[in-house]
Amino acid sequence: MSVARFWRKIPQRYNLIGTRCETCGTYFFPPRTFCPECRREGRIVDYRFPGKGKVVTHTVIRSASEQFEHLTPYVLAIIQLDEGPRFTAQVVAKPGEIEVGTRVRPVFRRIAADGESGVIHYGTKFVPVR
Protein backbone atom coordinates (compact mmCIF):
# COMPACT_ATOMS: atom_id res chain seq x y z
CA MET A 1 0.00 0.00 0.00
CA SER A 2 1.38 3.42 -0.95
CA VAL A 3 2.32 5.90 1.76
CA ALA A 4 -0.42 8.32 0.67
CA ARG A 5 -3.04 5.61 0.61
CA PHE A 6 -2.17 4.59 4.13
CA TRP A 7 -1.75 8.12 5.46
CA ARG A 8 -5.17 9.17 4.14
CA LYS A 9 -6.92 6.78 6.54
CA ILE A 10 -4.70 7.27 9.63
CA PRO A 11 -7.43 8.83 11.84
CA GLN A 12 -9.76 5.97 11.02
CA ARG A 13 -7.15 3.24 11.43
CA TYR A 14 -5.44 4.66 14.55
CA ASN A 15 -8.42 6.01 16.44
CA LEU A 16 -11.50 4.20 15.11
CA ILE A 17 -12.93 7.41 13.69
CA GLY A 18 -15.99 6.40 11.73
CA THR A 19 -19.11 8.25 10.73
CA ARG A 20 -22.73 8.52 11.72
CA CYS A 21 -25.75 9.48 9.66
CA GLU A 22 -27.67 12.08 11.67
CA THR A 23 -30.76 11.57 9.54
CA CYS A 24 -31.33 7.89 10.35
CA GLY A 25 -28.92 7.43 13.26
CA THR A 26 -26.86 4.64 11.66
CA TYR A 27 -23.18 4.33 12.62
CA PHE A 28 -20.55 3.43 10.01
CA PHE A 29 -17.20 1.76 10.52
CA PRO A 30 -15.44 1.46 8.10
CA PRO A 31 -16.61 5.04 7.57
CA ARG A 32 -19.02 5.88 4.78
CA THR A 33 -19.51 9.36 3.40
CA PHE A 34 -22.80 8.39 1.77
CA CYS A 35 -25.65 6.78 3.72
CA PRO A 36 -27.04 3.82 1.69
CA GLU A 37 -30.46 4.27 3.38
CA CYS A 38 -30.98 8.04 3.29
CA ARG A 39 -28.90 8.60 0.17
CA ARG A 40 -28.83 12.34 -0.57
CA GLU A 41 -30.99 13.10 2.48
CA GLY A 42 -28.30 11.67 4.77
CA ARG A 43 -26.24 14.02 6.96
CA ILE A 44 -22.89 12.39 7.69
CA VAL A 45 -20.73 13.46 10.66
CA ASP A 46 -17.55 12.01 12.15
CA TYR A 47 -17.88 9.75 15.18
CA ARG A 48 -15.11 8.35 17.36
CA PHE A 49 -15.95 4.82 18.48
CA PRO A 50 -14.84 3.85 22.01
CA GLY A 51 -14.21 0.43 20.45
CA LYS A 52 -16.11 -1.86 22.77
CA GLY A 53 -17.60 -4.79 20.96
CA LYS A 54 -17.79 -8.53 20.46
CA VAL A 55 -16.58 -11.25 18.10
CA VAL A 56 -19.16 -12.16 15.42
CA THR A 57 -17.02 -14.79 13.70
CA HIS A 58 -13.33 -15.63 13.56
CA THR A 59 -10.56 -17.73 12.01
CA VAL A 60 -6.86 -18.39 12.38
CA ILE A 61 -4.87 -17.39 9.29
CA ARG A 62 -2.10 -19.95 8.79
CA SER A 63 -1.17 -19.09 5.20
CA ALA A 64 -0.95 -15.39 4.35
CA SER A 65 0.31 -13.02 1.68
CA GLU A 66 3.97 -11.96 1.90
CA GLN A 67 3.20 -8.84 3.97
CA PHE A 68 1.60 -10.88 6.73
CA GLU A 69 3.43 -14.22 6.46
CA HIS A 70 5.72 -13.40 9.41
CA LEU A 71 2.66 -13.02 11.69
CA THR A 72 1.17 -16.46 11.01
CA PRO A 73 -0.67 -17.99 12.70
CA TYR A 74 -2.78 -14.95 13.58
CA VAL A 75 -6.40 -14.61 14.68
CA LEU A 76 -8.73 -12.66 12.40
CA ALA A 77 -12.29 -11.78 13.30
CA ILE A 78 -15.34 -9.79 12.35
CA ILE A 79 -15.99 -7.45 15.27
CA GLN A 80 -19.34 -5.86 16.00
CA LEU A 81 -19.05 -2.57 17.87
CA ASP A 82 -21.70 -1.84 20.49
CA GLU A 83 -23.05 0.94 18.23
CA GLY A 84 -23.77 -1.67 15.54
CA PRO A 85 -21.18 -1.54 12.76
CA ARG A 86 -19.16 -4.60 11.86
CA PHE A 87 -15.65 -4.72 10.47
CA THR A 88 -12.68 -7.04 10.08
CA ALA A 89 -9.72 -6.90 12.47
CA GLN A 90 -6.95 -8.98 13.98
CA VAL A 91 -7.37 -10.17 17.54
CA VAL A 92 -4.30 -10.44 19.75
CA ALA A 93 -5.04 -13.90 21.11
CA LYS A 94 -3.89 -17.48 20.81
CA PRO A 95 -5.73 -19.77 18.40
CA GLY A 96 -8.71 -21.15 20.29
CA GLU A 97 -8.67 -18.34 22.86
CA ILE A 98 -11.70 -16.51 21.44
CA GLU A 99 -15.11 -17.70 20.39
CA VAL A 100 -18.27 -16.25 18.87
CA GLY A 101 -19.55 -13.64 21.34
CA THR A 102 -16.22 -12.96 23.12
CA ARG A 103 -16.10 -9.32 24.29
CA VAL A 104 -13.16 -7.31 22.97
CA ARG A 105 -11.52 -3.91 23.33
CA PRO A 106 -9.17 -2.08 20.95
CA VAL A 107 -5.38 -1.80 21.15
CA PHE A 108 -2.96 0.16 18.97
CA ARG A 109 -0.61 -2.21 17.17
CA ARG A 110 1.68 -2.65 14.23
CA ILE A 111 -0.40 -4.21 11.41
CA ALA A 112 2.17 -4.89 8.69
CA ALA A 113 5.44 -3.73 7.22
CA ASP A 114 5.50 -2.76 3.58
CA GLY A 115 8.45 -4.61 2.08
CA GLU A 116 9.02 -2.16 -0.75
CA SER A 117 8.78 1.18 1.02
CA GLY A 118 9.86 -0.06 4.44
CA VAL A 119 6.94 1.83 5.96
CA ILE A 120 5.45 0.23 9.05
CA HIS A 121 1.66 0.32 9.08
CA TYR A 122 -0.04 0.72 12.43
CA GLY A 123 -3.69 0.32 13.20
CA THR A 124 -6.24 -1.07 15.59
CA LYS A 125 -6.28 -4.66 16.77
CA PHE A 126 -8.47 -6.09 19.50
CA VAL A 127 -7.85 -8.04 22.69
CA PRO A 128 -10.33 -10.23 24.57
CA VAL A 129 -11.81 -8.63 27.69
CA ARG A 130 -11.59 -10.91 30.72
Added chain:
Amino acid sequence: MRDVAVIGIGCTPFGEHWGTSFRDLFIQAGALALEDAGLSGEQIDAMYVGNMSAGRFIDQEHIGALIADYSGMATRHIPSTRVEAACASGGLSFRQAVIAVASGMEDVVVAAGVEKMTDVGTGTSVDTLAGAADREWEGFVGATFPGLYAMIATDYMHRYPLTREQLAQVAVKNHFNGARNPIAQFRQEITVETVLRSSLVADPLRLFDCSPITDGAAAVVVAPLERAREFTDRFVKVRASAQASDTISLHDRADISRLDATVAAGRWALKDAGLSHSDIDLVEVHDCFTIAEICAIEDLGFCRKGDAGRLTEEGVTALDGDLPVNTSGGLKACGHPVGATGIKQICEVVQQLRGEAGKRQVPDAVIGMTHNVGGTGATVAVHILEAI
Protein backbone atom coordinates in the same frame (compact mmCIF):
# COMPACT_ATOMS: atom_id res chain seq x y z
CA MET B 1 -35.77 -9.41 -26.61
CA ARG B 2 -34.67 -12.36 -28.72
CA ASP B 3 -34.14 -15.87 -27.41
CA VAL B 4 -30.46 -16.84 -27.29
CA ALA B 5 -28.74 -20.19 -27.85
CA VAL B 6 -25.29 -21.54 -27.05
CA ILE B 7 -24.06 -22.99 -30.33
CA GLY B 8 -20.49 -23.96 -29.44
CA ILE B 9 -18.24 -24.64 -26.44
CA GLY B 10 -14.51 -25.08 -25.90
CA CYS B 11 -12.32 -25.48 -22.85
CA THR B 12 -8.61 -26.04 -22.37
CA PRO B 13 -7.48 -28.62 -19.84
CA PHE B 14 -7.30 -26.91 -16.43
CA GLY B 15 -4.04 -27.14 -14.52
CA GLU B 16 -0.55 -25.73 -14.23
CA HIS B 17 0.45 -24.94 -17.80
CA TRP B 18 4.00 -23.68 -17.48
CA GLY B 19 4.52 -24.22 -21.22
CA THR B 20 1.46 -22.26 -22.36
CA SER B 21 1.01 -18.48 -22.33
CA PHE B 22 -2.10 -16.46 -21.48
CA ARG B 23 -2.84 -15.71 -25.14
CA ASP B 24 -2.24 -19.30 -26.26
CA LEU B 25 -4.63 -20.60 -23.59
CA PHE B 26 -7.31 -18.30 -24.91
CA ILE B 27 -6.68 -19.23 -28.54
CA GLN B 28 -6.94 -22.95 -27.72
CA ALA B 29 -10.34 -22.45 -26.07
CA GLY B 30 -11.62 -20.09 -28.76
CA ALA B 31 -10.60 -22.43 -31.58
CA LEU B 32 -12.32 -25.37 -29.86
CA ALA B 33 -15.53 -23.36 -29.44
CA LEU B 34 -15.59 -22.20 -33.07
CA GLU B 35 -14.85 -25.71 -34.30
CA ASP B 36 -17.63 -27.06 -32.08
CA ALA B 37 -20.07 -24.50 -33.51
CA GLY B 38 -18.93 -25.18 -37.07
CA LEU B 39 -18.03 -21.52 -37.49
CA SER B 40 -15.17 -19.64 -39.01
CA GLY B 41 -13.72 -16.52 -37.44
CA GLU B 42 -15.27 -14.29 -40.13
CA GLN B 43 -18.73 -15.05 -38.73
CA ILE B 44 -18.00 -13.59 -35.27
CA ASP B 45 -19.55 -10.18 -34.61
CA ALA B 46 -18.19 -9.42 -31.15
CA MET B 47 -16.19 -10.87 -28.25
CA TYR B 48 -16.32 -10.63 -24.47
CA VAL B 49 -13.44 -11.87 -22.33
CA GLY B 50 -13.78 -12.51 -18.61
CA ASN B 51 -10.51 -11.96 -16.78
CA MET B 52 -9.89 -11.03 -13.18
CA SER B 53 -6.32 -9.88 -12.93
CA ALA B 54 -3.98 -10.25 -15.87
CA GLY B 55 -2.55 -6.98 -14.58
CA ARG B 56 -1.24 -8.66 -11.44
CA PHE B 57 -0.74 -12.19 -12.78
CA ILE B 58 1.11 -11.39 -16.05
CA ASP B 59 1.50 -7.56 -15.95
CA GLN B 60 -0.83 -7.20 -18.92
CA GLU B 61 -3.86 -4.98 -19.28
CA HIS B 62 -5.94 -4.25 -22.38
CA ILE B 63 -6.96 -7.89 -22.60
CA GLY B 64 -9.83 -7.33 -25.05
CA ALA B 65 -7.45 -5.97 -27.66
CA LEU B 66 -4.78 -8.60 -27.02
CA ILE B 67 -7.28 -11.41 -27.43
CA ALA B 68 -8.82 -9.88 -30.56
CA ASP B 69 -5.37 -9.48 -32.07
CA TYR B 70 -4.06 -12.98 -31.39
CA SER B 71 -7.28 -14.67 -32.42
CA GLY B 72 -7.08 -12.93 -35.78
CA MET B 73 -9.99 -10.56 -35.16
CA ALA B 74 -8.04 -7.29 -35.06
CA THR B 75 -7.85 -7.01 -38.83
CA ARG B 76 -11.66 -7.29 -38.95
CA HIS B 77 -11.93 -4.65 -36.20
CA ILE B 78 -14.85 -6.32 -34.37
CA PRO B 79 -15.47 -5.11 -30.81
CA SER B 80 -13.69 -7.05 -28.07
CA THR B 81 -14.40 -6.22 -24.44
CA ARG B 82 -12.83 -7.35 -21.18
CA VAL B 83 -15.26 -8.05 -18.35
CA GLU B 84 -14.06 -8.07 -14.73
CA ALA B 85 -15.90 -9.13 -11.59
CA ALA B 86 -13.18 -11.10 -9.77
CA CYS B 87 -14.08 -14.82 -9.80
CA ALA B 88 -17.42 -14.01 -11.50
CA SER B 89 -15.71 -12.44 -14.53
CA GLY B 90 -16.60 -15.45 -16.71
CA GLY B 91 -20.25 -15.50 -15.69
CA LEU B 92 -20.57 -11.80 -16.44
CA SER B 93 -18.76 -12.20 -19.75
CA PHE B 94 -21.36 -14.81 -20.74
CA ARG B 95 -24.16 -12.53 -19.59
CA GLN B 96 -22.82 -9.61 -21.62
CA ALA B 97 -22.76 -11.81 -24.74
CA VAL B 98 -26.33 -12.97 -24.05
CA ILE B 99 -27.49 -9.37 -23.60
CA ALA B 100 -25.75 -8.32 -26.84
CA VAL B 101 -27.52 -11.05 -28.82
CA ALA B 102 -30.88 -10.78 -27.05
CA SER B 103 -31.00 -7.04 -27.68
CA GLY B 104 -30.42 -7.48 -31.40
CA MET B 105 -27.19 -5.47 -31.33
CA GLU B 106 -25.06 -8.47 -32.34
CA ASP B 107 -25.72 -11.88 -33.84
CA VAL B 108 -22.82 -14.26 -33.30
CA VAL B 109 -20.82 -13.49 -30.16
CA VAL B 110 -17.96 -15.24 -28.36
CA ALA B 111 -18.02 -15.21 -24.56
CA ALA B 112 -14.73 -16.34 -23.08
CA GLY B 113 -12.81 -16.39 -19.85
CA VAL B 114 -9.11 -16.83 -19.22
CA GLU B 115 -6.70 -16.68 -16.30
CA LYS B 116 -3.00 -17.45 -16.16
CA MET B 117 -2.19 -17.71 -12.45
CA THR B 118 0.98 -19.80 -12.13
CA ASP B 119 3.47 -17.27 -13.49
CA VAL B 120 3.58 -15.66 -10.02
CA GLY B 121 4.45 -17.18 -6.64
CA THR B 122 1.84 -18.33 -4.13
CA GLY B 123 2.24 -15.20 -1.97
CA THR B 124 1.47 -12.92 -4.91
CA SER B 125 -1.50 -15.00 -6.02
CA VAL B 126 -2.91 -15.05 -2.47
CA ASP B 127 -2.55 -11.26 -2.35
CA THR B 128 -4.05 -10.80 -5.84
CA LEU B 129 -7.08 -12.90 -4.97
CA ALA B 130 -7.53 -10.86 -1.77
CA GLY B 131 -8.25 -7.96 -4.13
CA ALA B 132 -11.63 -9.59 -4.79
CA ALA B 133 -12.58 -8.44 -1.29
CA ASP B 134 -12.16 -4.91 0.16
CA ARG B 135 -8.43 -4.13 0.03
CA GLU B 136 -8.77 -1.12 2.30
CA TRP B 137 -10.75 -2.74 5.13
CA GLU B 138 -10.26 -6.50 4.73
CA GLY B 139 -6.97 -7.07 2.91
CA PHE B 140 -5.16 -4.35 4.84
CA VAL B 141 -5.73 -6.02 8.21
CA GLY B 142 -4.53 -9.39 6.95
CA ALA B 143 -7.69 -11.02 5.62
CA THR B 144 -6.90 -13.62 2.99
CA PHE B 145 -9.55 -15.02 0.69
CA PRO B 146 -9.59 -18.43 2.41
CA GLY B 147 -9.70 -16.51 5.71
CA LEU B 148 -12.90 -14.73 4.74
CA TYR B 149 -14.61 -17.98 3.70
CA ALA B 150 -13.28 -19.54 6.91
CA MET B 151 -15.15 -16.85 8.85
CA ILE B 152 -18.30 -17.80 6.92
CA ALA B 153 -17.66 -21.41 7.95
CA THR B 154 -17.17 -20.48 11.63
CA ASP B 155 -20.38 -18.46 11.66
CA TYR B 156 -22.28 -21.21 9.81
CA MET B 157 -21.06 -24.03 12.05
CA HIS B 158 -21.91 -21.98 15.13
CA ARG B 159 -25.51 -21.59 13.98
CA TYR B 160 -26.34 -24.74 11.99
CA PRO B 161 -25.66 -28.43 12.50
CA LEU B 162 -22.87 -28.84 9.92
CA THR B 163 -20.12 -31.29 10.86
CA ARG B 164 -16.49 -31.06 9.78
CA GLU B 165 -16.98 -34.46 8.06
CA GLN B 166 -19.97 -33.21 6.04
CA LEU B 167 -17.88 -30.26 4.87
CA ALA B 168 -15.15 -32.68 3.77
CA GLN B 169 -17.72 -34.71 1.84
CA VAL B 170 -18.23 -31.75 -0.52
CA ALA B 171 -14.58 -32.09 -1.57
CA VAL B 172 -14.80 -35.89 -1.74
CA LYS B 173 -17.84 -35.69 -4.03
CA ASN B 174 -16.25 -33.05 -6.28
CA HIS B 175 -13.03 -35.06 -6.61
CA PHE B 176 -15.13 -38.11 -7.55
CA ASN B 177 -16.67 -36.06 -10.37
CA GLY B 178 -13.35 -34.48 -11.33
CA ALA B 179 -11.87 -37.97 -11.72
CA ARG B 180 -14.39 -38.47 -14.52
CA ASN B 181 -13.68 -35.16 -16.28
CA PRO B 182 -10.82 -35.21 -18.83
CA ILE B 183 -10.13 -31.46 -18.43
CA ALA B 184 -10.03 -31.49 -14.60
CA GLN B 185 -6.91 -30.38 -12.76
CA PHE B 186 -7.32 -33.13 -10.15
CA ARG B 187 -8.47 -36.48 -11.51
CA GLN B 188 -8.06 -38.64 -8.45
CA GLU B 189 -10.65 -39.58 -5.88
CA ILE B 190 -10.05 -38.67 -2.25
CA THR B 191 -11.56 -39.67 1.09
CA VAL B 192 -12.84 -37.70 4.05
CA GLU B 193 -9.57 -38.58 5.79
CA THR B 194 -7.59 -36.94 2.94
CA VAL B 195 -9.38 -33.68 3.68
CA LEU B 196 -9.18 -33.93 7.47
CA ARG B 197 -5.46 -34.80 7.37
CA SER B 198 -4.55 -31.91 5.05
CA SER B 199 -2.97 -28.83 6.57
CA LEU B 200 -5.04 -26.01 8.05
CA VAL B 201 -5.15 -22.93 5.82
CA ALA B 202 -7.62 -20.80 7.80
CA ASP B 203 -9.48 -22.57 10.62
CA PRO B 204 -11.67 -24.55 10.12
CA LEU B 205 -10.77 -24.77 6.41
CA ARG B 206 -8.00 -27.12 5.34
CA LEU B 207 -6.06 -27.35 2.10
CA PHE B 208 -8.55 -29.82 0.60
CA ASP B 209 -11.43 -27.45 1.38
CA CYS B 210 -9.90 -24.92 -1.02
CA SER B 211 -9.97 -24.67 -4.80
CA PRO B 212 -6.50 -24.65 -6.36
CA ILE B 213 -4.52 -22.08 -8.33
CA THR B 214 -5.06 -22.88 -11.99
CA ASP B 215 -4.28 -21.84 -15.55
CA GLY B 216 -7.04 -22.26 -18.09
CA ALA B 217 -9.41 -20.77 -20.61
CA ALA B 218 -12.92 -21.49 -21.78
CA ALA B 219 -15.05 -20.06 -24.58
CA VAL B 220 -18.60 -20.41 -25.84
CA VAL B 221 -20.41 -19.01 -28.88
CA VAL B 222 -23.91 -17.59 -28.57
CA ALA B 223 -26.34 -16.68 -31.36
CA PRO B 224 -30.04 -15.92 -31.79
CA LEU B 225 -32.07 -19.09 -31.12
CA GLU B 226 -33.90 -18.64 -34.45
CA ARG B 227 -30.57 -18.84 -36.32
CA ALA B 228 -28.95 -21.59 -34.23
CA ARG B 229 -29.85 -24.35 -36.68
CA GLU B 230 -27.88 -22.60 -39.42
CA PHE B 231 -24.74 -23.52 -37.51
CA THR B 232 -25.43 -26.70 -35.57
CA ASP B 233 -28.12 -29.08 -34.37
CA ARG B 234 -26.39 -29.43 -30.97
CA PHE B 235 -27.46 -26.07 -29.54
CA VAL B 236 -28.81 -25.29 -26.09
CA LYS B 237 -31.28 -22.56 -25.19
CA VAL B 238 -30.48 -19.86 -22.62
CA ARG B 239 -33.58 -19.81 -20.41
CA ALA B 240 -32.46 -17.10 -17.98
CA SER B 241 -29.56 -14.79 -17.19
CA ALA B 242 -29.48 -13.02 -13.83
CA GLN B 243 -26.88 -10.99 -11.99
CA ALA B 244 -26.97 -9.50 -8.49
CA SER B 245 -24.74 -7.40 -6.23
CA ASP B 246 -24.06 -7.19 -2.51
CA THR B 247 -21.59 -5.40 -0.22
CA ILE B 248 -17.94 -5.80 -1.21
CA SER B 249 -16.98 -6.67 2.40
CA LEU B 250 -18.11 -9.81 4.15
CA HIS B 251 -18.50 -7.88 7.43
CA ASP B 252 -21.21 -5.62 5.94
CA ARG B 253 -23.53 -8.48 4.92
CA ALA B 254 -26.96 -8.74 6.51
CA ASP B 255 -26.10 -12.36 7.40
CA ILE B 256 -22.50 -13.64 7.31
CA SER B 257 -23.58 -17.16 6.28
CA ARG B 258 -26.00 -16.15 3.56
CA LEU B 259 -25.03 -14.77 0.15
CA ASP B 260 -27.94 -12.46 -0.58
CA ALA B 261 -26.67 -11.85 -4.12
CA THR B 262 -27.03 -15.60 -4.67
CA VAL B 263 -30.54 -15.51 -3.19
CA ALA B 264 -31.51 -12.61 -5.50
CA ALA B 265 -29.91 -13.88 -8.72
CA GLY B 266 -31.30 -17.39 -8.14
CA ARG B 267 -34.84 -16.09 -7.60
CA TRP B 268 -34.70 -13.77 -10.61
CA ALA B 269 -33.36 -16.50 -12.88
CA LEU B 270 -36.06 -19.00 -11.91
CA LYS B 271 -38.77 -16.34 -12.20
CA ASP B 272 -37.57 -15.18 -15.64
CA ALA B 273 -37.44 -18.78 -16.83
CA GLY B 274 -40.83 -19.55 -15.32
CA LEU B 275 -39.32 -22.60 -13.61
CA SER B 276 -39.23 -24.06 -10.11
CA HIS B 277 -36.40 -25.84 -8.29
CA SER B 278 -37.77 -29.27 -9.16
CA ASP B 279 -37.29 -28.49 -12.87
CA ILE B 280 -33.50 -28.19 -12.47
CA ASP B 281 -31.70 -31.44 -13.35
CA LEU B 282 -28.19 -30.35 -12.36
CA VAL B 283 -26.34 -27.31 -11.10
CA GLU B 284 -22.77 -26.07 -11.28
CA VAL B 285 -22.18 -23.95 -8.16
CA HIS B 286 -19.25 -21.77 -7.15
CA ASP B 287 -17.39 -24.02 -4.69
CA CYS B 288 -14.22 -21.95 -4.28
CA PHE B 289 -14.30 -23.48 -0.78
CA THR B 290 -16.34 -26.41 0.51
CA ILE B 291 -18.41 -24.08 2.70
CA ALA B 292 -19.26 -22.05 -0.41
CA GLU B 293 -20.99 -25.06 -2.00
CA ILE B 294 -23.01 -25.64 1.17
CA CYS B 295 -24.15 -21.99 1.20
CA ALA B 296 -24.83 -21.98 -2.56
CA ILE B 297 -27.17 -24.99 -2.50
CA GLU B 298 -29.19 -23.37 0.28
CA ASP B 299 -29.08 -19.77 -0.93
CA LEU B 300 -30.20 -20.84 -4.42
CA GLY B 301 -33.21 -22.30 -2.63
CA PHE B 302 -32.68 -26.03 -3.25
CA CYS B 303 -33.08 -26.73 0.49
CA ARG B 304 -33.56 -24.95 3.80
CA LYS B 305 -30.65 -23.15 5.47
CA GLY B 306 -28.73 -25.68 7.51
CA ASP B 307 -29.69 -28.76 5.48
CA ALA B 308 -27.07 -28.86 2.70
CA GLY B 309 -24.45 -30.67 4.79
CA ARG B 310 -26.84 -33.51 5.58
CA LEU B 311 -28.00 -33.68 1.92
CA THR B 312 -24.37 -33.90 0.80
CA GLU B 313 -23.74 -36.69 3.30
CA GLU B 314 -26.82 -38.55 2.06
CA GLY B 315 -25.60 -38.35 -1.55
CA VAL B 316 -28.39 -36.12 -2.84
CA THR B 317 -25.83 -33.87 -4.59
CA ALA B 318 -23.75 -36.77 -5.94
CA LEU B 319 -23.56 -37.68 -9.63
CA ASP B 320 -26.33 -40.26 -9.15
CA GLY B 321 -28.30 -38.20 -6.63
CA ASP B 322 -31.56 -36.28 -7.04
CA LEU B 323 -29.71 -33.00 -7.62
CA PRO B 324 -26.21 -33.54 -9.02
CA VAL B 325 -24.04 -30.57 -7.99
CA ASN B 326 -20.76 -29.77 -9.74
CA THR B 327 -20.59 -32.68 -12.15
CA SER B 328 -17.46 -31.08 -13.64
CA GLY B 329 -15.65 -31.54 -10.34
CA GLY B 330 -16.42 -27.94 -9.48
CA LEU B 331 -13.79 -25.35 -8.73
CA LYS B 332 -12.35 -27.75 -6.17
CA ALA B 333 -11.33 -30.60 -8.48
CA CYS B 334 -11.75 -29.22 -12.00
CA GLY B 335 -9.66 -26.19 -11.00
CA HIS B 336 -10.32 -22.47 -10.70
CA PRO B 337 -8.66 -20.21 -13.26
CA VAL B 338 -10.73 -17.37 -11.85
CA GLY B 339 -11.75 -15.52 -15.03
CA ALA B 340 -12.48 -18.76 -16.90
CA THR B 341 -14.54 -20.54 -14.26
CA GLY B 342 -17.92 -18.98 -15.12
CA ILE B 343 -17.53 -19.99 -18.78
CA LYS B 344 -16.35 -23.49 -17.87
CA GLN B 345 -19.57 -23.89 -15.86
CA ILE B 346 -21.58 -23.07 -19.00
CA CYS B 347 -19.46 -25.55 -21.01
CA GLU B 348 -20.15 -28.29 -18.45
CA VAL B 349 -23.91 -27.76 -18.40
CA VAL B 350 -24.05 -27.60 -22.22
CA GLN B 351 -22.10 -30.88 -22.41
CA GLN B 352 -24.55 -32.46 -19.98
CA LEU B 353 -27.61 -31.17 -21.86
CA ARG B 354 -26.18 -32.46 -25.15
CA GLY B 355 -25.61 -35.85 -23.54
CA GLU B 356 -21.86 -35.64 -24.17
CA ALA B 357 -20.55 -35.74 -20.59
CA GLY B 358 -19.25 -39.32 -20.80
CA LYS B 359 -18.61 -41.01 -17.43
CA ARG B 360 -20.17 -38.12 -15.54
CA GLN B 361 -23.32 -37.87 -17.67
CA VAL B 362 -26.51 -37.15 -15.73
CA PRO B 363 -29.18 -39.32 -17.42
CA ASP B 364 -31.91 -37.38 -19.24
CA ALA B 365 -30.61 -33.96 -18.21
CA VAL B 366 -32.82 -31.29 -19.79
CA ILE B 367 -32.39 -28.17 -17.65
CA GLY B 368 -29.20 -27.06 -15.92
CA MET B 369 -28.15 -24.08 -13.81
CA THR B 370 -24.83 -22.30 -13.29
CA HIS B 371 -23.89 -20.16 -10.27
CA ASN B 372 -20.76 -17.99 -10.39
CA VAL B 373 -19.63 -15.83 -7.46
CA GLY B 374 -17.27 -12.86 -7.37
CA GLY B 375 -15.41 -12.21 -4.12
CA THR B 376 -17.17 -13.44 -1.00
CA GLY B 377 -20.55 -12.83 -2.65
CA ALA B 378 -20.47 -9.21 -3.85
CA THR B 379 -21.32 -10.29 -7.42
CA VAL B 380 -23.30 -13.35 -8.46
CA ALA B 381 -24.34 -14.56 -11.91
CA VAL B 382 -26.92 -17.32 -12.33
CA HIS B 383 -27.79 -18.85 -15.70
CA ILE B 384 -30.34 -21.47 -16.68
CA LEU B 385 -29.88 -23.51 -19.85
CA GLU B 386 -32.24 -25.96 -21.52
CA ALA B 387 -31.76 -28.74 -24.04
CA ILE B 388 -33.91 -28.29 -27.15
